[in-house]
Each structure stands twice: as structure tokens, then as C-alpha cells.
Amino acid sequence: MKVHLRTLGCRLNQSEIDTMARHFRQQGHEIVESPAEADWMVVNTCAVTHDASRSSRRLVRDMHRANGAADIHVTGCYAQISAAEAAALPGVVSVVDNLDKDRLVERVTGQPLEPYDLEPLVRANKLGAYGRTRAFVKVQDGCDNACTFCVTTIARGAGRSRAAHEIVHEVNALHLLGYQEVVLTGVHLGSYGHDLGDHDGLYHLIEMLLAETDVPRLRVSSLEPWDLSPDFFALWQNPRLCRHLHLPLQSGCDATLKRMLRRTTQAQFGALVAAARAAIPGVSITSDMIVGFPGETDAEFAISESFAREMDFSGMHVFRYSRRPGTAAARMRAQVSEDDKKLRSARLIALAEQGERAFAESFIGQTCDVLWEQVAGATGDGFINVGYTDHYIRVRCVHPRALTDLITPARLEGFDGQHLRATPVIP
Numbered sequence: 001m002k003v004h005l006r007t008l009g010c011r012l013n014q015s016e017i018d019t020m021a022r023h024f025r026q027q028g029h030e031i032v033e034s035p036a037e038a039d040w041m042v043v044n045t046c047a048v049t050h051d052a053s054r055s056s057r058r059l060v061r062d063m064h065r066a067n068g069a070a071d072i073h074v075t076g077c078y079a080q081i082s083a084a085e086a087a088a089l090p091g092v093v094s095v096v097d098n099l100d101k102d103r104l105v106e107r108v109t110g111q112p113l114e115p116y117d118l119e120p121l122v123r124a125n126k127l128g129a130y131g132r133t134r135a136f137v138k139v140q141d142g143c144d145n146a147c148t149f150c151v152t153t154i155a156r157g158a159g160r161s162r163a164a165h166e167i168v169h170e171v172n173a174l175h176l177l178g179y180q181e182v183v184l185t186g187v188h189l190g191s192y193g194h195d196l197g198d199h200d201g202l203y204h205l206i207e208m209l210l211a212e213t214d215v216p217r218l219r220v221s222s223l224e225p226w227d228l229s230p231d232f233f234a235l236w237q238n239p240r241l242c243r244h245l246h247l248p249l250q251s252g253c254d255a256t257l258k259r260m261l262r263r264t265t266q267a268q269f270g271a272l273v274a275a276a277r278a279a280i281p282g283v284s285i286t287s288d289m290i291v292g293f294p295g296e297t298d299a300e301f302a303i304s305e306s307f308a309r310e311m312d313f314s315g316m317h318v319f320r321y322s323r324r325p326g327t328a329a330a331r332m333r334a335q336v337s338e339d340d341k342k343l344r345s346a347r348l349i350a351l352a353e354q355g356e357r358a359f360a361e362s363f364i365g366q367t368c369d370v371l372w373e374q375v376a377g378a379t380g381d382g383f384i385n386v387g388y389t390d391h392y393i394r395v396r397c398v399h400p401r402a403l404t405d406l407i408t409p410a411r412l413e414g415f416d417g418q419h420l421r422a423t424p425v426i427p
């Protein structure tokens with residue numbers, strides 16, 4: 001059968017849809033780019049904000065409009081918290097619970113699956129499952145925290161970790177499939193192993209992956225700051241671990257952090273960032289920030305903005321607080337007006353852009369390894385290749401060859417606002 005897959009939201013959703021693609025292929029089905037060709041469609045939805053829920057509904061309607069004959073299977077956080085509404089959308093034949101998501105492919109196809117046996121794909125040389133050079137591997141799901149704005153704990157349930165040997169096996173298989181970079185993802189990645197009785201579980205998992213796999217690049221996605229001890233950064237002595245840490249702060253004001261029930265403070269977060277920078281020269285530190293959390297006054301926002309400036313992030317995702325049903329923050333008084341949220345968000349976005357530019361420009365004149373991920377077009381002089389340094393700076397070069405899937409040194413020459421321009425150094 002032909003299957004079309006779509007996802008919205010976080011890297012975890014992306015990793016799940018990539019895994020579904022591999023599993024459908026493993027069972028002999030074909031992944032198609034166009035919804036019009038599909039017999040089945042899977043939509044992995046998001047509910048992190050009000051807008052994300054609306055986009056999820058719109059995507060399902062668009063899929064049905066594109067191909068009214070296909071069966072649509074819906075899963076993800078929007079489908080979890082609004083299951084009846086999702087089931088009533090046009091074309092939807094099933095809503096798959098988040099807790100059952102890992103078995104979605106079996107449910108859709110009716111065929112049992114050997115979950116991590118990718119050997120048939122390797123043998124058949126079906127490389128690049130879902131057309132990426134970077135694979136996202138879910139190592140953990142769910143969260144035991146209770147941040148008051150977060151709908152994820154409602155939608156994803158309690159924290160649970162996959163067995164380390166299974167993850168090692170999967171990373172080795174992905175490397176065999178041709179992937180050059182693996183990104184470890186989870187809802188609350190830093191808690192990996194806690195449910196298995198290992199409070200340094202993520203440290204041990206990364207150590208094991210560096211020792212028992214040869215994938216050239218290993219990257220960790222978002223890590224809650226309170227999960228990390230300064231010792232954690234010793235892992236970066238191995239250059240295969242990408243020098244990028246995404247540490248969601250959410251607010252730089254202690255009073256706001258307290259209402260958010262975030263388990264960190266300005267002082268703790270600042271000390272952690274200093275320890276990371278001391279241990280990992282050149283590390284990129286990015287963050288998530290929420291503006292307009294209930295009760296955030298102009299003075300609280302000013303503290304938050306000033307602390308974000310002090311942290312000198314090389315990028316920030318800025319979210320306007322959005323009231324999510326069932327969360328404690330939705331019931332808080334002193335909700336902030338949409339106009340104030342927009343103003344604050346514009347200020348932080350400007351700061352984020354400044355930080356991104358300054359970080360990228362600090363590499364001009366240096367030579368860094370770049371994993372070339374795609375060809376974005378061509379000029380009279382060659383292909384426009386786009387890739388990333390291990391710090392996750394986007395790089396672009398024009399070269400007579402398509403360099404996709406290669407890691408090459410590249411001399412970084414200038415920043416155009418989106419990419420560092422580079423010349424690959426290829427013998």
C-alpha cells in the first residue's frame with residue numbers, strides 16, 4: 001500500500017514519524033510524497049499551543065481534500081486531548097492513543113512488526129528512510145514534572161525509557177542505512193533511565209552509544225536544565241557529540257519561574273551555562289522562552305529579557321503563552337493581553353536574531369566540519385548545498401558536486417542572515 005505521513009510540532013513527533021516510515025517500509029509498503037497517491041495517511045498532531053491544535057485540524061482537513069479516498073489515521077497530542085473532535089474530522093478512520101503510538105503501524109497494516117529489525121531495509125538498500133541524513137531516535141516518552149503551562153504531561157503520560165541495548169541496536173542500524181547523524185529525543189530527555197532506576201541514565205546511555213556505535217555525529221535534543229550536573233559535560237571530550245545544547249529556560253525571572261513550577265532559578269541556570277561553556281569550548285546554547293505567562297508584569301518581563309541577554313543565547317524559540325485546557329496556568333488570574341504578548345515576543349525575537357547572527361559570525365574565517373543535508377537548487381557554477389555544523393549553524397555553498405550525506409571541512413566566509421556562506425575543503 002502507499003502511505004503518506006505528516007507531522008506537526010516537536011522533534012519527538014518528527015522522530016516518531018521517521019520511525020513509522022521505516023516500519024511501513026520494513027513491511028513492504030511505500031512512502032509517497034503526495035497525498036493524492038496515498039491509500040493510507042498518518043497525521044501526527046500537536047497541541048502545544050492553541051494555534052498548534054488549529055493547525056492540526058486544518059492539516060487533517062487539507063489531507064482529506066487532497067485525497068478523499070484515503071483512510072486517515074490521526075495520533076499525537078491534539079488527537080489525545082481532543083479525541084472525539086479528531087475522530088469527527090473528515091476522512092479520519094482511527095485515532096491512535098499516544099500510549100499506543102509505537103504500535104500504530106501494526107494497527108494500520110494489521111501486520112506484526114519486529115520493531116527494531118532494520119536489516120531487511122539495509123539488505124534491500126532502501127537508504128535514507130524518509131529522505132533525511134539526520135535521524136531522530138526517541139529514547140524516552142512522557143514526563144513526571146508538572147510545569148503549569150504544559151499540556152504535554154496530560155497528552156503523553158508518565159515518563160518511560162526504552163532499554164539502552166535497543167537504542168544502541170537502532171543507532172547502529174541507522175548508521176548502516178547511511179545516516180551520518182543521530183539525534184536523541186524525548187519529551188523529558190534528561191530523565192532518561194530514571195524509571196529504570198538509573199539517575200544518571202542519560203549520561204550512561206550517551207557513553208554507551210559513543211562506545212558501541214560508529215555514527216559520526218550524535219546530538220542531544222532539548223534538556224531540562226535541572227537534570228544536568230556539571231559532570232555531564234565531560235562527555236563532550238568525545239568530538240562525535242555535537243556542541244549544541246538546547247536548554248529551555250522559559251523565563252529569566254525567578255517569580256515567573258516559580259509560578260511556572262520550573263525547577264530552576266536565574267542563579268542555577270546561569271551557573272549551568274557557565275559550566276557548559278567552560279567544559280565545551282565553542283558550544284552553542286539555545287533556549288525556549290515563553291512571554292505573557294499569567295501574572296507576567298512589565299517588570300517581570302524586563303527581568304526575563306535582561307537575563308536572556310546576559311545568557312547570550314545563540315538562538316531562542318519564543319512562544320506567546322497560550323492557555324491550554326486542563327493546565328494549572330489556564331486557571332490562573334491575571335492573564336496577559338494579546339497586545340502585550342505580541343510586543344514582548346517581538347522584543348525577544350529581535351534578541352534571538354541578534355544572538356544567532358553574532359554566534360554565526362564568530363565562526364567567519366574558521367574551518368568547521370559540515371554535514372551536507374540537501375541540495376536546495378543550482379546556479380551556473382554548481383549545486384547549492386545546504387548543511388549544518390555540529391553547533392547547528394546552517395551553512396550553504398555552491399559546488400560542482402551534490403554533497404548530500406557527506407561530512408566535509410568547509411571554510412566559513414560570511415553570514416547572509418540565514419546561512420554561513422562556505423567553501424568546502426575537498427581534496
Ligand code: SF4
Nearest residue numbers: 143145146147150152
Ligand atoms: S518538563 Fe515541564 S515543560 Fe517539559 S514536558 Fe515536562 S511538564 Fe512539560
